[in-house]
Amino acid sequence: MNVLVEENIVLDTIQTGFAAHADGPKYRAVCHALRDAVEQGALQVGDRLPPVRELAWQLRITPGTVARAYTILTDEGLLRAEVGRGTFVADRSTVETEYANVPLVKYLPQASDITNLYYSRPPDVGQVALLQDAMRCLGQLPAQALLEYPSSERFGPTRAAALRWMADAVLGPATETDVVLSHGGQSGVMMVMQTVLRGPAPVVLVEELSYPGFRRAAELARAKVVTVPMDAQGLIPEALDELVQKHDAQLLCTSAEVHNPTSIFTPQSRREAIANVAAKRGLAVMEDDCYRLAPSRAPTYRALLPDLGWYVSSISKTLAPSLRVGFVVAPQSQAAALRRTAEHGFFGLAVPLAMLTADLLTRPETVQTVERLREETARYVRCAVNLLGGFDVSYSEDVPFLWLKLPERWRVGAFVQAAEAAGITLRGAEHFVPRDGIVPQAVRISVNAHIPLEDFERAILRIRHLLDTPPEGLAV
Structure with a gap:
């Protein structure tokens, strides 16, 4: 033949x-x-x-x-x-x-002797290979696909893929036209503020402990930030109602599923009480859900408040921080206004980035990779919790950080300095409160899964040693 x-x-x-x-x-x-x-x-x-x-x-x-x-x-x-x-x-x-003999989890070489527990770093459980393959496929696209300007129509497949990706969150009625792509979750937060806030001196409400990006975005929007008291279930509805009226607030920023930095989960009954306040006062609610690795456990504020609820997510924590791609799901009545904000602000994502995202989000292998990432994160969290037993630690195995309340003899600034002297960087509670706020004596310990579990364990043991034996001159 x-x-x-x-x-x-x-x-x-x-x-x-x-x-x-x-x-x-x-x-x-x-x-x-x-x-x-x-x-x-x-x-x-x-x-x-x-x-x-x-x-x-x-x-x-x-x-x-x-x-x-x-x-x-x-x-x-x-x-x-x-x-x-x-x-x-x-x-x-x-x-x-x-x-x-190829390991399931690959670790990255460390640039210094300092163990960075300041922010979370996801493990490489296959997403690097997926990214590299997706980039190779991107290079095979016809020239016309790489030469056209961004447009809403061109991003339709990416928005549809993003909506399917967010299917484990209860968003309420939503179509791909309600989704706008952003340059990461922080960009999404900023776009919501630009769309919602009105007048020369708008007021934004945040939790008394909250993601610092809320305050930074509010500053750029020339908005005043007011904090709302919390308890073990999140925002206190009665305090929220009082502050909305007192300050004529326009927007509440919250993280109900995974609160940053405490990992608190706000149950459905509390969310419904908060939604009732927002509906009564005409308060828009933006929910930041960027840290969640597991399926959501309660309806989002977008589902509870069809005309006032906004939802922001991203793939930075679930795939790779290098992917600055986020998703904003607007109330259906506000979707056109959000699209205008994006178009007037940056014309939309780069076309190759949008196409790369659509490719990744439609691969079955990506779903499997996220599940492995979740399992690996849980191993690190369990390790930290076991070693810090006896101290006041808030955590969830599906969340890549822990909230540690310090013993009475420690103050947060001194503890962070002592940890750095021991070769560990942590994030003190002062990062999560306004400049004039009351700083709790606590630190956030982030999961750094770029290093082997044994190295992470040694870092937590050094933290445990500091907690047990504060150096003379640092204790009060």
Whole structure:
């Protein structure tokens, strides 16, 4: 049989397998077709696959789709790529041995001897490989896709993917037109303020302990910030009602699912009481849900307040901080106003970034990666809680930080300095209150999963030693 006939047989086999799986994503259909061809013997070890562009033309799909399938199967060990020669069916007997020793979690080298527990760092449980593959696929896009200006229509698939990604949050009725893409969660917070706040001296309400980005965004919006008292379930509704009236506040910023920095969860009954206050006073409520790794446990304020509730999320904590991509879900009556804010402010995300995000969010492997990230985060949290037993620690295994209330003999500034002298950076409570607020004697300990669990454990043991034996001159 001559080479041309053999190539035609291979193409026919792949086309048949592709058609059999055409109902799902096209790259997966290519993967299924190639796996079937290998299993059925139509493709043998050492056989050369058709070039990417040729197979794409035969299947009437984009070269990027074929390249993505080839990359996935190469990572699986079914195929091997040789620079300048092409892609071939691999010898699984040697590849499986090679891949058996690849660790599930990869750690990054540390730039210094300081252990950074100042902010959370997610583990690499596969998302780096996904990002690299998505970027390779991005490079296969036709020139026109990379030369056009951003537009609302072009971002439709990304918004739809984002809405499916947020499906485990109870958002109420929502379509992709209610979603606006932002440059991370902080950009989303800023856009909501720009859309909602009116007048020369607007007032924004925040929890008495709150994410500092709320205050920074309010400063940029020339708004006054007023704090609302909290208890173990979050904001106190009666105090909220009083302060809304006293200050004629326009917006409440809150984190009900995972409160930053305490990890408090606000149950549905308390959310409903807060929503009743907001509805009665015409107060817009923006919920920041960027830290949640597990499915939500109660309806969002957007679901409870259809005309006043705003929802902000991002993929920085669930995939990689380098991905400055966020999602804002507006009340349906305010979606057009939010789109104008984005268009007038920055014209929308860069097209390649939006397309990269849509690719990542539609991969089944991404969902599996987030589940592994959640499991790995829980290991670090359990380690810290076990070692800090006996002290007042607030935590959740699904949240990449812990809130530690210091013993009476410590003050937060002195403790942070002592920790730094011991080679550990922490975030003191003063970061989470306004400049004139009352600072509780507490610190936030973030999970740094860039380092092995053993190194993280040693850092927590040093913190435990400080708690047990405050140095002379630092205790009061």
